[in-house]
Amino acid sequence: MRLGMIGFGNIAQTLLKQLAETLEAPLELLAVVTLPELADDAEAHLAAEFAVLADELVVVTDADALLQRKPSLVVECAGHAAVVSHVPPVLRSGTDVVIVSIGALSDAALEVELRSAAAAGGARLVLPAGAVGGVDLLAALGAAGGLEVRYRGSKPPRAWSGTPAEETVDLVNLTEAATFFTGNAREAARDFPKNANVAATLALAGAGFEATRVELVADPAAPGNVHEYSVTSPLAKYTMRIENLPSAGNARTSVSTVYSVLREIRNRIGPVAI
Template identity: 80%
Template sequence: MRLGLIGFGNIAVTLLGQLAETIDAPLECLTVLCLPEFAGETTARLAGEFAGVATEVAVVTEAPALLSHRPQLVIECAGHMAVATHVPTVLRASVDVVVVSIGALSDESLEKELRLAAADGRAHLILPAGAVGGIDLLAALGAAGGLEVRYRGSKPPLAWSGTPAEAAIDLGALTEAEIFFTGTAREAARQFPKNANVAATLALAGAGFEATHVELVADPAAPGNVHEYSVVSPLAKYSMRIENLPSAGNAKTSVSTVYSVLREIRNRIGPVAI
């Protein structure tokens, strides 16, 4: 496979580590798109830590340069700005893209642009399940309409550092769980872009951004990043609770998110997709 990565942060590095351990043979080509100021460091790490992942490796700083290496699949894991800056170009070039920063689609104009770009390029905009399960069932039920979806995301207080939660509550002084945000999935994804991708995923798979109710919680007793949601539809009712361990390099990210992306790649490489 010829694989492209947009971003070389915690998710990309963890993903490459998992690829090195699970694929039977090196990738034919790995191309990493990063910011110019990180190009030297990225090149060095790829040559050192990840020397065996791919036969051919390249580091670029613009989408056209990424496309010049003919990727068959591109993984975006660099944040909302990277989605807007690079993903439409890649989709229009007829290359499928897995978007990890799903919350970026809370911007209605960007969501429309991405859908049009995918249609123009006859490519697929792939939205992985990430840290949450049951997305297949939710998407299936969504076709019947009439969905009611409620989501509650709980993380240890310090996992909410650097977000608007700091202005709402004293994260360092909490002794019990406290809800600091209640609203729609669109509001959650916009206010907490690094923490609310699950809310956006549920919204896109199910009832939409405005009809998906969200609560965000800082909980000193949380065993990790906890995602709970309930679904009521004319066809079925179900609820789910997932206790995810945080990624070793970023407490805001559930490590299962990386494995969700790994699944997308392995489904492309292997003879069976599941």
């Protein structure tokens, strides 16, 4: 595989470590897109930590340079701005892209642009389940219509630092669970871009952004990043609760998100996809 990676932060580096431990043979290529000011550090880090992961390691700073390396799959894990800047031209080139920052699609215009770019290039925009389960069932039920989806995301107070939650909740001195946001999935993904990717994933798989109801909670007793949702459809009803450990170095991101992307890559490489 010739793998492109947009971003080289916590998620990307954790993913690459897991790839290095699980792949039976090195990648043909690993090309990483970073900001220009971070390129030198990324090159040094790649050489020091991931030399065995790929036959060729390269750092680039834009989508054009990435595409010159002819990746067979690209993984985005750099945030909403990176989706806007880099993903459309990659899709138009005919290259499939796995997006971690699914909340970026809460921008309706961007969603239309990405779908159009994928169609024009004959590529696929892959939206992994990330930190939540049961997305396959939700997407299947969605074909029948009539869905009602309610999601509640609870995280320790520090995971909400630097977000609008600070305007309504004293995160430092919080002693009990506090719900600071109630609305729809589009509003949640827009206002909490680093925390509400799960809400966007559920919306895209099921009833849509406006019809997916969301509550966000800061809870000092939360055992990790807790995702709970319920689905009612004419075909079935189900509820799900997942308690995720946060990713090392990033309390906002559940570590299972990394493994969800790892699954997407391994399904492309191995003889069986599951």
